[in-house]
Amino acid sequence: MKISASIIVRNEEENIAALCENLSWADEIVIVDSDSTDRTKEIALRYTDKVFNREFRGYKDKHEFADSQTTGDWIFWIDADERLNPELLESIERLRQRDSATLPDGFRIARLTEYQGRWIRHSGWYPDYQMRLYRKSASYWDGVAPHETARVRGSVETLTGEFLHYTKRNLSEHHRVLDEYTTLAAEHLFNNKKRIRSIDLFVLPIAAFIRTWLIKQGFRDGIPGLIIAMFTAYSVFLKFAKLWEKKRTEATVVE
Incomplete structure (x- = not known):
């Protein structure tokens, strides 16, 4: 089960290193930038040689391009201000021990957001399930800007654990x-x-x-x-x- 991490960014020099370290388990990391004016690209290249630049034509286009550059059978997409918690990392590791052919086409994961110094567990922000791990051959991007999301044509299950969203500093x-x-x-x-x-x-x-x-x-x-x-x-x-x-x-x- 080869998993490619798919990331789209712009001006994320404060986040990209920590994210890439959090994704050290992935078989490859693909990063698509859109003309960052900070050190995002320079830092990203320390962790992967698969760093691309693409003119911004919308989030859906950027995600589709990022996914197209991956070589894994499975894709895990994540934003620069998100991290996997230990429980989620363990879930993915257990998943990789199973026969890929017997797995559903996608996995949704709960997202827990930190806002103004507090983990938000209500307000419609939690569990905020997201399709983040999916079989490349069965996936497509859909939805209304700016909230496009990955979807799959087959069955979906829920992974144990959460990814942590460190959003909006002020x-x-x-x-x-x-x-x-x-x-x-x-x-x-x-x-x-x-x-x-x-x-x-x-x-x-x-x-x-x-x-x-x-x-x-x-x-x-x-x-x-x-x-x-x-x-x-x-x-x-x-x-x-x-x-x-x-x-x-x-x-x-x-x-």
Whole structure:
């Protein structure tokens, strides 16, 4: 069972070394950059010679390219700010002792996120199962930007253990990522001719807050949970506000 680690990056000099060391068990590490302006490439080359640069055309395109450069029968994809915990490493090691032909085509793994100094176990952020280990020949990428994901055509099982997500060092970074992602989401809605009503800008953010804070028990995550709920509501508002703005701008151009 040859497993290739597949990673897409940009300006990850603070994370890439620790990630590659965490992936020392992998048969190969494939890293795809998109014109980093820091030392990401230089550091990555210390751990693997399979470092590529690709113009950014979307996350799906970048993931597909990364997977295409792997030589293993199996792919494990991971982001630069994620790490495998010991239990997950043991699960993968046990898996490698089994006959690959008898395995399902994919394995989903729970993701535990650290935010504002706290491990978030509610707020809709946990267990946040992700398809991360899959048979290359049975896989494809699907989903809506910026949350594309790997999928498989066959059966899927769950691996014991978690991968740890050290996300968004501060509120400014969280806001920057949210701004980027809501722009992509608004463009997707626009391309799919999604209608926008004024009530959407009011009701949907409130509903998102209630879902995150109450239904998903974000209140159990303390102040970080409240911040997550507020940001979730704001992201919904911003997504639809950007959609409205884009529709208005396009209408003005047509006129």
